[in-house]
Amino acid sequence: MRKLITLCYACAALLLLSAPLVSAKELSGKLEIFSWWAGDEGPALQALIDQYKAAHPQVEVVNATVTGGSGVNAKAVLKTRMLGGEPPDSFQVHAGQELIGTWVKADRMEDLTFLFKEQGWMDAFPAGLVKQIGTDKGIWSVPVNIHxxxxxxxxxxxxxxxxxxxxxxxxxxxxxxxxxxxxxxxxxxxxxxxxxxxxxxxxxxxxxxxxxxxxxxxxxxxxxxxxxxxxxxxxxxxxxxxxxxxxxxxxxxxxxxxxxxxxxxxxxxxxxxxxxxxxxxxxxxxxxxxxxxxxxxxxxxxLADSFGLPKGAPNRDNVIAWLSLLGSREGSDAFNPLKGSISARTDSDLSKYNDYGKSAAADFGKDRIVGxxxxxxxxxxxxxxxxxxxxxxxxxxxxxxxxxxxxxxxxxxxxxxx
Amino acid sequence: MRNHDRIKAFFTLLPSIVLLAVFVYGFIGNTFWISLTDWGGVAALAEEPVRNYAGFANYAELFAGFLGGSFRQDLVNAVFYSVSLLAGAIGIGLVLAILLDNKPCGEALFRTVFLYPMALSFIVTGTIWRWMLAPQGGVNILPTYAGGQPLRFRWLSSTDTVLQFDWQNLLEIVCFLLAAILIVWGFWLLREQPRKAAIRLLLPGVVLGGGTWLWGDLLPRALFMEEMHGLNLATLGIILATVWQYSGYTMALYLAGFTGISQDLRDAAMLDGAGATAYYRHIALPMVRPITISAVIILSHISLKMFDLIFAMTGPDNGATGHPALNMYLTTFRANEFARGAAIAIVLFLIAATFIIPYLISSYRQRRGGR
Amino acid sequence: MAQVELSRVSKQFGATRVVHDVDLRIEDNEFIVLVGPSGCGKSTVLRMIAGLESVTSGEIRIGGRPVNQVAPKDRDVAMVFQNYALYPHMSVYENMAFSLKMAREPREEIERKVREAAEILELTPYLDRRPAALSGGQRQRVAMGRAIVRCPSVFLFDEPLSNLDAQLRTQMRMELKKLHLRMSTTTIYVTHDQIEAMTLADRIVILRDGQIQQVGTPVEVFEQPVNRFVAGFIGNPPINILPAVVSGSGADAVLAMGGLRLPIHPPPDCLDCRQVLAGIRPDAIEIGSRLSGLRKEWQVEATVVLAEILGGHSLLEFTAGGNTMIAEVEGRLTARPGERLTLGFDLDRLLLFDTESGLTLR
Structure with a gap:
């Protein structure tokens, strides 16, 4: 019996030691995610955070939410933080002009085109959508969901x-x-x-x-x-x-x-x-x-919620890992059924969605998309x-x-x- | 020795003087400066936003610009709101205080009951009243308990406006109002000081009123187009909720004042032939005048800064019940028009100052006179 | 001008009875002083007359009219309060004019009456001032002015001088008396100060525990108090009261107090009394040249305890035959403690009280 327990400990220790070796890049430090998702939408966000933590156990995720007024308050807090030169690592924002008009025009966001190419999202997301969330200078955020x-x-x-x-x-x-x-x-x-x-x-x-x-x-x-x-x-x-x-x-x-x-x-x-x-x-x-x-x-x-990468984010590598998770099939299929929205990807696993989600996903694939x-x-x-x-x-x-x-x-x- | 004390006092006060100078007056000054710039628009949130001096363009836009209409309505709302809150909360508070001053049984209980709404936050009050004033519930079904028909009034969603006026004629209206105040005040004083009333108040009032009536067309237009503003009936619900919350407070203020009047004074008034009405009118109310003044100042400030209650009751974009403070927040933090928002803040600040500065001056004079 | 009559008036607060069956008839133009220790019910009686307190039982009549159910303002009475109760937000003029304004008298009439009252009270220079800018005496005058302007048929005063310092009090007291002589209005005056009572009153009413003890002129209540309480309350310094024994009768009667044996003529009530309380007023004890007016038998040897000079007269504390007493004597007495001297009692003014009931034996 005693031997068995010792063996278990040994295995556990071995696993812990080997885990960082498995991960391509060793991430540590913090990741602050700023959003107005609490209450009903909280569990959906939590599912994403859990996945992220499983992949990057060394990173401490700070879930900063400002509730109320469908984001009015969160946006005000975000603006004061950005003006004060203290941006969160990544923040929730409605995809499209709300992000572009406020933050891209002010030159506060990093272009994510490299990530879209690296992750193959140019094909995974409908072209109409990519057009709406980008400008001629780049693509500015990763959509998590589609309503x-x-x-x-x-x-x-x-x-x-x-x-x-x-x-x-x-x-x-x-x-x-x-x-x-x-x-x-x-x-x-x-x-x-x-x-x-x-x-x-x-x-x-x-x-x-x-x-x-x-x-x-x-x-x-x-x-x-x-x-x-x-x-x-x-x-x-x-x-x-x-x-x-x-x-x-x-x-x-x-x-x-x-x-x-x-x-x-x-x-x-x-x-x-x-x-x-x-x-x-x-x-x-x-x-x-x-x-x-x-x-x-x-x-x-x-309409879509998305996350972007503000210039001067304190933990840039952690954010890129976070954005990669958001755009991935696993990530979006974990989040959207809980949120009641559909995935922005055309290849999502429809079995995870209810009847409405299935019908909306089908329309999203074939309809003309407007903002x-x-x-x-x-x-x-x-x-x-x-x-x-x-x-x-x-x-x-x-x-x-x-x-x-x-x-x-x-x-x-x-x-x-x- | 005296000098020594003064130096000590100065150094003791220094930290708060510095903090006040920076965090109150410095920031007011900064806000005023921002209001004179063009900070806003697309690159408002850049790390080094472009801010050009623009003079009073923001103020001109607010008061006479095409898109300032909602601000102007908010301002009109705020005026009606302040006046109604003052009249309502002070009137009801006074009546309650007079009732309780006569020591009915259960006085302590009533005092607590009436004061209790004060303990609630505006968000709670707003949410409660939003439900109470729902079109098919709460207040509107009260008459059915007495066997009557339910009310049909839409407290928070009415689109009716009364006391409408055209913003173009603002200057004329201000003149008429001034004339009316002078004339009413004159009649009020006519019995006591007939000479002063006639020469200083009635005559200028009549001249101003008559002049405006005859030659009002010569006054400049305040706006280039017709724009109607007035008392939106939807604000009645908000006024009701605020009055509900603050009547108990004014009641407590007045009750404390009334209790402080000695029984002998009451007896003396009674022997002098003053009934209950005359006692409160001629003795008690004038004696608690400082309380009335503080109540007016406190309530007018509350009404000018009102934000959370309206936010909770009718939400951010409800033009009918809008308020400059709400407008300021949305203009600044939603539309990113920081300069415009600062201008609204300064306008609110100046209106508040018109209430508080006369009070400060009079209390300063009183203190100096008292020495 | 009116009489005030109280018949069997009682007042009860909850279960406590503070005024018991008071019967009193106050004549027109009379100056009556209600006096007694604090808590004796004198203020309550006054407030009942004013109408500020209801009457539990009995009847009050002013000018022959029952007023139990009449509102204060309709009783035609004016009252001056201990703390003046001036309206702080009104000028002196407005304070005095207030009751007239309430009665809707014409403006000119109000002006005339207020100026007249101000003239009497020497308040004319202060008419525009607020009460806060006046001295205590001036405030007192305003309070009186407020009462005067109404020309009431009865004036009520509730300890009006007790907030003033001693000197001002004496001065105001005399002014008050002069005012009464001039206005000759029925006046009821409450005080706990027996000097005010003695100097001001036509008649004094002494109250104790809500009951009238005695009603009489100042000299009557001083010289012929009905009981030990009245004797002790009236007079300053207070009367000396000592346990004593009366023996013998008729011309042989002797009063024994400690070691003293003094021949007296006992009053009829005391034909065969033995244990009594003897009351001797301090001013009924004489020394020096004034001894000559007294019977030889009433002179005794005494030891000085303390002698105090009060200007024109002196207070002397002494022991004689084991009794300690106080005497008030003419002139400046420079006796030292322990010194022996001869003094005499004016036993024509001796008061004898029953030990049990305290009633005066006469």
Whole structure:
């Protein structure tokens, strides 16, 4: 017995000694990861950290989270740290212009093209996505997950009861909406201010089409062009079928309206699937249904969380190892099923995802990919902040031409497409 | 000996003087400097951000620029918010204090109950009231307990605006307000000091009001376009929550003041023929005037710095219930417009100063007079 | 102008009874002083008259009108408080004008009355000042002015002089008396200071434990106190009270106090009393030239314990026949402790009290 234990100790010691030898590069020190993922999203991040620790046991991982306000607070803290010359090793940021407009333009990020080439990610990620997260000067972050913004949610049973189907276009929606209203059902549930922007981008995408949508953000099509004004007009019409108390509801409460049968539809990102499946215990497909938001079939409006490498990161090698893990198939398949999102890679293991995830992954592979405005892909933070004022103005005045004009002004001011 | 003491005192105070100079006044100065630059936009967060002197361009943009509309509405909100909070919290606090001052049974219990909301953080208050003021719940269903119809008012999401005015006419409106204040004040003093009232207050008031009415068109426009602002009804919910939180506080302040008035004074007033109303109006309230002044200063500061409550109740982008402090945070840390944010901060600072500086001057004079 | 009548007035706070069945009739224009040790209920009686305390039982009438249910302001009384109770945020003028303003008198009338009162009280130069900028005596005057302007039918004073220093107190006391002579308004004055009582009062009411002990003019209560308590309370220095035995009767009666044997004429109540308490006022003991007015038998040998000169007169503590007493004598007495001298008792002013009840035997 005693001998057996001694043998075990010996084996363990041998393993410990040999482990560093196995690893190609011996990493040590610290890795500070800055994010606003706590609560529901905490376990997903933890899964990644666990994998990282298993691979690099010598590295002490510091999980710095600043919660609240869907990242508003975290972003403010991050900015003070960066201004103070004390950047974290790697931080969470919405992929696209939110990163580029704020940090790349300020020359605070390192180009990651070398890592994308080294890891073979140029092929693993869809080309449309790589274009959105990079500029002509480089690629700036590694996307960890993909969410879809243009999804309309409903309860199939209720639709059957009311004798309607999910509308494929806004015209179809306008055909059934008055009937729903007569029955005392809110046709489209809406929540507080940011969800209004969220709805706007789905409506505008439907009105403009993917090409014009991209043209707007490339600065090639003006917001106050006839097409742009039309988008605002359509949006104004859609708003007439939303609930009056929107601004005092959270997005979950708007989703609840659909689940409880008080509203027919809700346009929300696919985190709503996680909410209905996990919190509300509805089965995807039967308990709740989804479709691309009206008029956006075949288009996948994405948003992504990503991590980058700030210049002057104290532990650069550790960050590169971290980013490699994030982009790897194992890493993203560990993270996304827990987060309720899909992997940015086209080769992910679909068996790990639920029904909604499978369907979204399939669409991601074949649809036209466009970026989301409300979640920081297509426009910088300055524009997004000013856009909130424009939206407020529109909600008050319902004047499409004026809103389009104002949107163009802020686009010029914030250098959209430059 | 005296000199020696002074030197000692100076060195004792030195650390706090230095800290204050750097961390309070230095930073105010720095913020003011930033507000005069163009720091913002795309490269705002570069390691060595470009900052060019821009004069008062940021202020001009805020008050008369195309995109300053939300700031202007926030400012109007803040004014209505401050005035309502002052009236509400001081009025209700006073009534509660008077009720408790008459020593009803269970006075100690009520005192605690009324003071308790003070102990909550704004985030908690905000969350509670957000639920209470939900369109189909809380306050709105109260009447149903009495057999009535539920209220339909949308406390936090109403888009109605009352007392609307056009920002273009700001100067005219300010003149009218001043005239109104002078005239009301004049009538107030008419019985006591008829000469002073007529010459110093009523006459200028009437002249100013009449002049503005006749030649107001000659005043410069404050903005190049029509822009309506007013009291957004959605702020009523926020006002309600703040009043709820601070009435108990003013009550405690007043109650402490009232309890400090000797029983003899009360008896004397009673013998002099002052009933309860006259006692509070002529004796108790004037005697606790310092308390009223501190309450006004404290509450106006709170209302000017209000951030977390609004954030918790209606979120960051709700224009109807916006507040300059919230706007400052979002402008600075979300839009990266550091110079613009600094300008908003300075505007708030100056408004706060208009409340506090007269108070400081008067208390300084009083202290010197007392010697 | 009014009388004030109290009939069987009682006051109870919870289970404690602080005023017992007080009967008192105060005549029009009379200056009545309520006096007694602290806690005797004198302030409570005053506050009941003012209407600041409710009456538990009994009735109070002012000018013949029952006022138990009448609000203080409608009783036509004015009160001066111990700590003056001036309104600190008002000027002297406003303080005095306040009650008139409350009564909605015309502005000119208020002005006239306040100026008149200020003139009487010599407050005219201070009318614009706040109470905080006045001396104690001036504040006291403002408090009186506030009472005067209303021309009430009854003035109530609650220990108004006790916050002043001794000198000012004497001065204010005299001014108060002059004021009363001038205004001749019914006045009820509460004090614990028997000198104020003696000097100011037309009649003194002595209270103890909520009960009236005696009502009388200052001389009456001094010379003919109804009991040992009144005798002890009135008079300064206090009366000497000694255990004594009366023996014999008629012309042979003798009062034995310690080693002293003094012939007396016992009062009718004491025809066959034996154990008594003898009360001798300090000013009823004489020395030197004034001995000649006294009977020879009332003169005794005494030993000086201490002699104090108080200006025009002196206090002498001595022992005689084993009794220690205090005498108040004319002139400046320079006797040393231990010195022996002859002194005499004016036993015509002797008071005898029952040892049990303390009642005066007469």
């Amino acid at each position: 879809r913004s243009n999804v309309v949610w409903y309860v199939p049973e209720n639709l059957k009861k009311w004798g309607i189907t999910a509308p494929a276009s806004w015209d179809e929606f306008f055909a059934v909406a008055p009937k729903l209203k007569e029955q005392g059902v809110v046709p489209l549930a809406l929540a507080e201010n940011w969800t209004v922007n969220h709805l706007w981008e789905s409506v505008a995408l439907a009105s403009l089409g993917a090409d014009n949508w991209d043209a707007v953000w490339a600065g090639k099509l003006a917001f106050d062009s006839p097409e742009g004004v039309k988008a605002w007009e359509l949006f104004g019409k859609v708003l007439e079928y939303t609930n009056q108390d929107a601004s005092s509801l959270s997005w979950q409460q708007a989703t609840d309206m659909v689940v409880d049968g008080r509203a027919a539809f809700n346009v929300m990102g696919d985190w709503a699937a996680g909410y209905m499946a996990t919190t509300k215990k509805f089965a995807p497909g039967t308990g709740f249904g989804w479709a691309a938001s009206p008029g956006t079939g075949g288009q996948f409006m994405f 989301s405005l409300a979640h920081g892909v297509t426009a910088n933070e300055g524009f997004m902040n000013d856009f909130a004022s424009v939206m407020e103005m529109f909600l008050k005045s319902r004047n499409a031409a004026a809103a389009a004009k104002a949107a163009q002004q802020i686009a010029v001011k914030n250098g959209i497409g430059k």
